[in-house]
Amino acid sequence: MTRDAPPEVLSSRLGYLLKHAYLRLTEESARALASHGIDGRELAVLAVLDAHDELSQLEVAGKLGIDRTTMVAFVDTLEGKELVERRRSPQDRRKNIVRLTPTGRERLRDAEFARQEMERRFLAPLSSTDATCLVRALQSLTGAPTSAGKAPDADGDGGPHP
Amino acid sequence: MTRDAPPEVLSSRLGYLLKHAYLRLTEESARALASHGIDGRELAVLAVLDAHDELSQLEVAGKLGIDRTTMVAFVDTLEGKELVERRRSPQDRRKNIVRLTPTGRERLRDAEFARQEMERRFLAPLSSTDATCLVRALQSLTGAPTSAGKAPDADGDGGPHP
DNA sequence: TATTGTTATACTCTATAACTATA
């Protein structure tokens, strides 16, 4: 793909800007995480697992906003890399509880470090005011909790999105 | 249909925020443009054609940052809707010059209005300071030309406003 | 009957490779 500077007619369209910002970040993310053997979405799965105990596949999927069928493939991949493990819930044998392995926890730590560095580089063109403002604006637009307090977050019941 | 608030562990990850902001905008865009019979990407093609004369398919593709093979399908679709027309360039018969039809120009005007309204609604949760800052930050991150001092959608078309 | 995980399948979006017609 040729990466021209976008023409002015596109430069104030939110759709264009969000899409291309996301694409650029995804590239940088892949580059930064490649040596850790995971991609940004897999890292997000690990981070969710680290932040909550005893999550079923469906609950993880709910937190990430993805479908349970998509989740199967993620867990397959991460289990293949020995970063997570499935075990049947004794309370409800329909559920797979997904847990980080020790290796997974270690990988998460290292990859998170790389991700933070990547994000810092990515935002480097912005003044610190603008960077803060960007993140706050995106949190507001996505309904994300702002860092003031812990989210009263309902336990992952919710719908995957389109 | 209810969308969970993202858990705190994801709410400060740029990848998550950009992706989900983009997904939400895409939904709103589709809803706003549905009655006009086009989607946001098709509208962007029309806007590029309106802003530049005598563009070949390849040149349009370059401005939009998409592949020429992808462009073929866009032009096929838009030509099927009688919004654009192809004609062979007399100077270089390998090239297809793509032009808006009168219908296409009219559709562009109406759909642009709907898009602007949609973006205004989308940004409504933000203070005008934050909205401005968001757009400026995204322009900076994508290498888009900034039109200095321009408020997002304050007037307009999100298009060229010199 | 409803829910969880799974599989098979399909659909969207986009790119790569190969073909054609021009240059």
Add this chain to the structure above:
DNA sequence: TATAGTTATAGAGTATAACAATA
């Protein structure tokens, strides 16, 4: 040889539908 458009194809990424096990 190189370029513009086209076609065929493939590969992400994700969703829907159907099914088995379990509740």
